[in-house]
Amino acid sequence: MTVPKDLNFCFPVRDLSNERIKMTPFEASIHSSPFFSAVSARPELWAHMPTGPFQTVQDFNTNFLEAVVHRDPGMVLFAIIDKTKPPSAADGEGELAGMMSYTGSSSVNLSTEIGFIIILPLYQRTHVNSNAVGLLLQYALEVPSQGGLGLRRVQWQCSSMNAPSIRAAERLGFKKEGIMKWHRVFRGGKEKGKVHNGREFPGGHLGEQDYGRDTVILGYCWDDWEQGGKETIQAIMNRQQ
Numbered sequence: 001m002t003v004p005k006d007l008n009f010c011f012p013v014r015d016l017s018n019e020r021i022k023m024t025p026f027e028a029s030i031h032s033s034p035f036f037s038a039v040s041a042r043p044e045l046w047a048h049m050p051t052g053p054f055q056t057v058q059d060f061n062t063n064f065l066e067a068v069v070h071r072d073p074g075m076v077l078f079a080i081i082d083k084t085k086p087p088s089a090a091d092g093e094g095e096l097a098g099m100m101s102y103t104g105s106s107s108v109n110l111s112t113e114i115g116f117i118i119i120l121p122l123y124q125r126t127h128v129n130s131n132a133v134g135l136l137l138q139y140a141l142e143v144p145s146q147g148g149l150g151l152r153r154v155q156w157q158c159s160s161m162n163a164p165s166i167r168a169a170e171r172l173g174f175k176k177e178g179i180m181k182w183h184r185v186f187r188g189g190k191e192k193g194k195v196h197n198g199r200e201f202p203g204g205h206l207g208e209q210d211y212g213r214d215t216v217i218l219g220y221c222w223d224d225w226e227q228g229g230k231e232t233i234q235a236i237m238n239r240q241q
Contacts (some may be wrong), residue, residue: 010107021131022081031079048102061111074105097123113155134237141225160214174218183215
């Protein structure tokens with residue numbers, strides 16, 4: 001594996017792989033075009049995120065990869081490759097199935113977050129999400145002698161209105177820790193197809209086109225991992241579906 005030169009991540013980066021999924025650093029020259037082709041007609045995939053949707057591949061590259069991902073030493077974006085599918089232009093081991101990241105990472109606090117998750121429609125409700133998250137958890141929480149980073153905490157944040165994301169995290173062993181009300185403002189959220197938190201809008205200068213997001217915080221910590229978490233994740237990844 002050749003690590004892309006534009007990576008700026010605070011931890012070592014490598015391909016993460018099992019029999020069915022490979023997580024490889026997202027490269028614009030390889031992955032952007034097929035990814036954008038798969039999501040361009042599905043703006044709802046960005047509905048709960050602080051960024052997107054994007055109008056062109058160049059828009060995605062400039063305003064997401066360059067402006068959000070590559071400038072942040074706490075973030076690295078992975079392309080998800082489904083190895084159960086035939087080789088493709090995106091990867092010699094399978095088909096591009098989505099993207100997922102480490103974000104909000106801290107080498108000082110030994111923590112990271114799994115976020116910016118988009119599973120392409122054809123690969124939803126399959127083995128893809130559970131195996132991709134599982135690989136990121138294994139790498140983050142396993143001790144260095146077992147090939148991991150030895151982190152103490154992995155976080156998951158999502159909109160309070162995104163029930164499928166909350167359920168997915170809890171099924172994988174993340175524990176709900178709390179809710180941050182009015183955590184984000186989606187500027188122009190109404191026009192961009194974002195999902196509002198369902199609360200009455202505050203007064204003042206913000207109009208009703210600027211939606212708000214309440215954020216659910218879930219955590220998966222090193223002691224959860226050592227007290228049965230790693231076996232649970234492996235069992236989930238071993239399931240056929």
